[in-house]
Amino acid sequence: MSPTDRYRRPADLPPRIPVFPLRGAILLPRATLPLNVFEPRYLEMLDDVMAGDRLIGIIQPAAADVGEFEESPLESVVLRNVGCVGRVTSYQETDHERRMITLTGIMRYDVLDEAVTDLPYRVMSVSYDRYASDLSEGLGEEQVDRTNLLRVLRSYLDANKLEADWPAIQRASSEFLINALCVMSPYGPEEKQALLEAQDLKRRADVLVALAEMELASSGNSGSTLQ
Structure with missing residues (x-):
């Protein structure tokens, strides 16, 4: 248990x-x-x-x-x-x-x-x-655009020269991946609170992706050409 x-x-x-x-x-x-x-x-x-x-x-x-x-x-x-x-x-x-x-x-x-x-x-x-x-594990996972989430995550990691266990990331459930990334993310208090208060898993993933894309754009990086 x-x-x-x-x-x-x-x-x-x-x-x-x-x-x-x-x-x-x-x-x-x-x-x-x-x-x-x-x-x-x-x-x-x-x-x-x-x-x-x-x-x-x-x-x-x-x-x-x-x-x-x-x-x-x-x-x-x-x-x-x-x-x-x-x-x-x-x-x-x-x-x-x-x-x-x-x-x-x-x-x-x-x-x-x-x-x-x-x-x-x-x-x-x-x-x-x-x-x-x-309390319902995995609720709303089917509504998450996992492909886009992983694309932006890879772009963010590459732009910041960060290493990650990519096979483990790909095996992780969408809920675990999204919630863990929100907790570990380096964003400020307001952004963190927005992630916490997102109504459901899909909206939380959308906020997480939007924050990462804004940071990539502000630093002159873009994940749009990454496969």
């Missing part, structure tokens, strides 16, 4: 979750996000979730005044309205009070309000109702 198979409906997830605000980071269903946890407040959060349901919500800060390199903002910073909850599927203690973890995405959520607690980290009341389709 995969880490997400135990969640078959929104009611299987808790209505209140601890959140890890990270600028420029998103999570999507069945994609993975590696994290290096070292701040004391988030080490305590991690201890708590590992003793419980192992669930953490990833969410971006919304405030424009968050510093460029301030990935994890202060308590007072306003957060986005949409995030994604994930389950800790890999956990490793390292030296110097650090934890290396991997989150596997389960489903997106809307933030309803912030819970008042004595905890050093933030806890949100959330609703999963709009994203019930996130």
Whole structure:
């Protein structure tokens, strides 16, 4: 059984979750996000979730005044309205009070309000109702223009002189490929949020392709002649 198979409906997830605000980071269903946890407040959060349901919500800060390199903002910073909850599927203690973890995405959520607690980290009341389709693996894959997605991906990799395991990419399901690329992509917070909030897999793929094509065009590269 995969880490997400135990969640078959929104009611299987808790209505209140601890959140890890990270600028420029998103999570999507069945994609993975590696994290290096070292701040004391988030080490305590991690201890708590590992003793419980192992669930953490990833969410971006919304405030424009968050510093460029301030990935994890202060308590007072306003957060986005949409995030994604994930389950800790890999956990490793390292030296110097650090934890290396991997989150596997389960489903997106809307933030309803912030819970008042004595905890050093933030806890949100959330609703999963709009994203019930996130629990259906592979939903909408047949509507994705996979040929164009792979064409643009190859163009992007070539333009940036990046290596990739192309046979593995070709074997990957469209859902896994799209969601993993969105999580790993180097785009800014606004672009990342647009990828997260895309209504379905096809629209997410369309946004991903559009962003890559805009970057290729701005750099003077074009994938239109690639086979």
